[in-house]
Amino acid sequence: MIGNFMLFPALVLIFSGFLSLFLRGNVRAALLLGAPLFTLWMVWQISDGPQLSVPYLGYELTLVYGSKLGRLFATVFSLMAFMGALFALNQRSKLELGAAFTYAGAAIGVALCKDLLTLFVFWEVMAVASTLVLVSNGAAALKAALRYGLMHFLGGVILMAGIAGHVAQTGSISFEAMTLERWPEMLMLAGILINAAAVPLGAWLPDAYPQASWSGMVFLSAFTTKTSVFVLIVAFxxxxxxxxxxxxxxxxxxxxxxxxxxxxxxxxxxxxxxxxxxxxxxxxxxxxxxxxxxxxxxxxxxxxxxxxxxxxxxxxxxxxxxxxxxxxxxxxxxxxxxxxxxxxxxxxxxxxxxxxxxxxxxxxxxxxxxxxxxxxxxxxxxxxxxxxxxxxxxxxxxxxxxxxxxxxxxxxxxxxxxxxxxxxxxxxxxxxxxxxxxxxxxxxxxxxxxxxxxxxxxxxxxxxxxxxxxxxxxxxxxTITIDSDWLWRRLGLILANGTVRLVVRVAAPVRHAGVQAVQALLWGLNKTHNEKGPLGRPAQTGSIAFLMVLFLAIFIALRFYS
Amino acid sequence: MKQQQDHWLVRPRTIKILWIMFSVVLALLVGADFFVAHHPHFGVDGLPSFSAVFGFISCVILVFGAKALGLLLKKPEDYYDR
Structure with a gap:
C-alpha cells in the first residue's frame, strides 16, 4: 500500500532543519518552534498498523507504522526538539540546530518504522547528523567529533552486517522481536549496544558529548541512547x-x-x-x-x-x-x-x-x-x-x-x-x-x-x-578520569607507535641489503649505459641500418626454414 | 555603615538551622516506618528503616569504592594531549 507522504513525520523535522540553514530572525525561529509541534500533532494522527509503505528492491518498506511504543518515543522526541530549539535559538552556529533537527527527525523515523532497512537508513542519518552537531562547535570539538563519528560508523557497520545476515537467513526484513541464537542477531545486538553506550565501548559518550556547545549537548543527550532503548524494547x-x-x-x-x-x-x-x-x-x-x-x-x-x-x-x-x-x-x-x-x-x-x-x-x-x-x-x-x-x-x-x-x-x-x-x-x-x-x-x-x-x-x-x-x-x-576510551586514545596510539618502531628496527638490515642491491644495479647500468659503455655510445646511422637488415634477414630465414 | 554580609543562606547560623531541620526530617522518616505496613519483597527489606540504612551504606561503599578506583583512574587534565 502506498500511503500518504503527508503522514511521514520524520521528514518534517529533517526538511525544516535543512530549510532553517537559509533563514534568519523571526522566520527561522517560527519554523524551528512550529515544526516540532506540527510533528507532534502528526504523530498523534497515526492510527495503529502500517500507514505508509513503499516497494524497494523486491521488499516492502514500512516507513510509518502506528504502535503505542513508537508513538511514545516519537512524542518525547518531538517535545525534546521543541524544548531544545527554544533553548538553542541564541546559538550562533546555524548548522547546529539544522543538524539537530535532522537528528531528531531521524530518531522519529526509527521510532515509527517497521522494517530493518528503513531502521538502518535512519540509524545512519542519526550518526551523521549528530556528528555534525559536534562539528558545529568548531575546532575544539573536532577530534572528539571524529572519534564519535568513527565509533558510530563502526556500530552502524556491525548492525548492517547483522541485518544482512538476518535477512539472508530468515528472508524477512520485519523489525520485530528476535531470539539471540545465531550470529546475525548477536551482531545486531552488538551494533545497537554501541549506540546505547553499553560496556565496553560506552566511553564514547562522556568523551564526545561534553565537547558539544552549551546547547548541542542538550540534543545529543536525548536521541542516540534512547533510540537504542526503543530498538531493544522491540527487538530483544x-x-x-x-x-x-x-x-x-x-x-x-x-x-x-x-x-x-x-x-x-x-x-x-x-x-x-x-x-x-x-x-x-x-x-x-x-x-x-x-x-x-x-x-x-x-x-x-x-x-x-x-x-x-x-x-x-x-x-x-x-x-x-x-x-x-x-x-x-x-x-x-x-x-x-x-x-x-x-x-x-x-x-x-x-x-x-x-x-x-x-x-x-x-x-x-x-x-x-x-x-x-x-x-x-x-x-x-x-x-x-x-x-x-x-x-x-x-x-x-x-x-x-x-x-x-x-x-x-x-x-x-x-x-x-x-x-x-x-x-x-x-x-x-x-x-x-x-x-x-x-x-x-x-x-x-x-x-x-x-x-x-x-x-x-x-x-x-x-x-x-x-x-x-x-x-x-x-x-x-x-583531573579527568580515564575510561575505556583509553583503549583507543592511548593504547591504540602506543600500539601504532610501537609498530612503527618495530618495523623500522626489523626493516633496517633488509633496507640496507636492498639499498646495496640497487646501488650495484645502478653501477652496472651506469657501466653499460654511459657514453663509453657498449649500450650508451652514440650509434652511427650506417651501423643501425646494417643491424636492421641483419634482423630482417634472420626473420625471413626463420620464416622459410621453420 | 553596616558591614556588607554574605547571602543569608550561607551564614553559619542558617546552616546550623538547616542541619537541625534536616535531622528532624530524618528522625520523622525513621519514626514513620513504625506506622507503615511495608510489603517486603524478599524479607530483609521489610525491616524498619531498611531503606535508610541500606541507602546510607550503599553511598558509603560507592564513595570509598570510587575513591579507590580513582587512585588508578584519575589523570591530569592534559593526559590525552601529551
Whole structure:
C-alpha cells in the first residue's frame, strides 16, 4: 500500500532543519518552534498498523507504522526538539540546530518504522547528523567529533552486517522481536549496544558529548541512547544478558560521575547510569518492566535535557564547566538553579517528580520476577543516583564555595525552555496517569503508596546525609578520569607507535641489503649505459641500418626454414 | 555603615538551622516506618528503616569504592594531549 507522504513525520523535522540553514530572525525561529509541534500533532494522527509503505528492491518498506511504543518515543522526541530549539535559538552556529533537527527527525523515523532497512537508513542519518552537531562547535570539538563519528560508523557497520545476515537467513526484513541464537542477531545486538553506550565501548559518550556547545549537548543527550532503548524494547525484550549489561552501566555511570570534575561529564556519566536502568528493565522483560523501561526513557529525556539546559546556561553565562571553577551561583541565577534542582530531584526519583513514577516500575519488575540480587543492586543504585547527580550537580555548581562569579540568569527564551522542562517533570510526577495512559502495556501499578513514599524518602535523604558527611572525600580535584576510551586514545596510539618502531628496527638490515642491491644495479647500468659503455655510445646511422637488415634477414630465414 | 554580609543562606547560623531541620526530617522518616505496613519483597527489606540504612551504606561503599578506583583512574587534565 502506498500511503500518504503527508503522514511521514520524520521528514518534517529533517526538511525544516535543512530549510532553517537559509533563514534568519523571526522566520527561522517560527519554523524551528512550529515544526516540532506540527510533528507532534502528526504523530498523534497515526492510527495503529502500517500507514505508509513503499516497494524497494523486491521488499516492502514500512516507513510509518502506528504502535503505542513508537508513538511514545516519537512524542518525547518531538517535545525534546521543541524544548531544545527554544533553548538553542541564541546559538550562533546555524548548522547546529539544522543538524539537530535532522537528528531528531531521524530518531522519529526509527521510532515509527517497521522494517530493518528503513531502521538502518535512519540509524545512519542519526550518526551523521549528530556528528555534525559536534562539528558545529568548531575546532575544539573536532577530534572528539571524529572519534564519535568513527565509533558510530563502526556500530552502524556491525548492525548492517547483522541485518544482512538476518535477512539472508530468515528472508524477512520485519523489525520485530528476535531470539539471540545465531550470529546475525548477536551482531545486531552488538551494533545497537554501541549506540546505547553499553560496556565496553560506552566511553564514547562522556568523551564526545561534553565537547558539544552549551546547547548541542542538550540534543545529543536525548536521541542516540534512547533510540537504542526503543530498538531493544522491540527487538530483544526479556533477553537476560541485558540485565547484567544494564547493571554494569548503572554502576559504571555512578562511580565515574563521582570521580569527575566537569559538570557536563558528570551529567554524561549519569546518562550511562540511567540507560543502565532501562536496559535492566528490558532484560527483565515482563510487562511492568518493559513499561518501566519505556516510561523511564520518556521521563529521562525530559529531566536530562532540563539538567543539561541548566548546565548549558551556566556555560553560556560563565564559559566555565568545571566544578572546581564554579560554586555559589544560586545568588544570581535563581531560575537556572531552581529548574536545575527540579531536574536533579527528578533524576533521583524523588516522590512527586517524573523519575519516581517511571523508575519504580523497573524495580517493581525485578521484585515481581523474584530477582532479589537485581532488586538490591537497583535500590543501591537509586541511592547512588542521588549522590552522583541529584546532589552533586546542584551542590557543586550553585552552592558549595563562593566562586566569586556573579552571572545573571540566561536570556528569556532559555529560561522559558527550562521552566517548560521543570513543569513537565513535576506534572508527570503528580499526574502519573497522563504518562501511564500512553505506555505500551496496560499499567496495573500504583506508585503512590504511603509505604513506597516513606521508603524512597528514607533512601534518598539518608543518601543525602551520607553525601554531606563525606563531603571532604568528594572534594573536586582538577583531573579527568580515564575510561575505556583509553583503549583507543592511548593504547591504540602506543600500539601504532610501537609498530612503527618495530618495523623500522626489523626493516633496517633488509633496507640496507636492498639499498646495496640497487646501488650495484645502478653501477652496472651506469657501466653499460654511459657514453663509453657498449649500450650508451652514440650509434652511427650506417651501423643501425646494417643491424636492421641483419634482423630482417634472420626473420625471413626463420620464416622459410621453420 | 553596616558591614556588607554574605547571602543569608550561607551564614553559619542558617546552616546550623538547616542541619537541625534536616535531622528532624530524618528522625520523622525513621519514626514513620513504625506506622507503615511495608510489603517486603524478599524479607530483609521489610525491616524498619531498611531503606535508610541500606541507602546510607550503599553511598558509603560507592564513595570509598570510587575513591579507590580513582587512585588508578584519575589523570591530569592534559593526559590525552601529551
Amino acid at each position: 525484550p526479556g533477553e537476560q544478558v541485558l540485565i547484567w549489561i544494564g547493571l554494569f552501566m548503572v554502576f559504571h555511570g555512578i562511580i565515574w560521575a563521582i570521580l569527575e570534575n566537569d559538570m557536563r561529564r558528570i551529567l554524561a556519566y549519569s546518562i550511562i547510569n540511567q540507560v543502565g536502568f532501562m536496559l535492566t528493565g528490558i532484560g527483565i522483560g515482563s510487562e511492568v518492566a518493559l513499561n518501566g523501561a519505556a516510561a523511564h526513557a520518556f521521563t529521562h529525556i525530559i529531566y536530562k535535557a532540563l539538567l543539561l539546559m541548566s548546565a548549558g546556561s551556566v556555560v553560556y553565562m560563565t564559559g566555565k564547566s568545571r566544578c572546581s571553577d564554579l560554586g555559589g551561583l544560586f545568588r544570581t541565577m535563581p531560575v537556572t538553579m531552581v529548574t536545575g534542582v527540579i531536574g536533579a530531584l527528578a533524576i533521583s526519583a524523588f516522590p512527586f517528580t517524573s523519575g519516581f513514577v517511571s523508575k519504580s516500575m523497573v524495580t517493581q519488575g525485578a521484585a515481581d520476577a523474584h530477582l532479589s540480587g537485581v532488586w538490591y543492586l537497583l535500590v543501591a543504585a537509586s541511592a547512588g543516583v542521588f549522590l552522583h547527580a541529584g546532589i552533586k550537580f546542584p551542590w557543586f555548581v550553585f552552592f558549595q564555595k563562593d566562586s566569586g562569579l556573579r552571572p545573571s540568569d540566561p536570556p528569556m527564551n532559555m529560561q522559558v525552555a527550562m521552566i517548560i522542562g521543570a513543569v513537565l517533570c513535576i506534572f508527570i510526577g503528580v499526574m502519573p496517569q497522563s504518562l501511564y495512559a500512553i505506555l505500551p502495556f496496560y499499567v496495573d501499578y500504583v506508585p503512590y503508596t504511603f509505604s513506597h513514599v516513606v521508603s524512597q524518602l528514607q533512601l534518598l535523604l539518608f543518601s543525602g546525609l551520607a553525601f554531606f558527611l563525606m563531603l571532604g572525600l568528594l572534594k573536586r580535584t582538577e
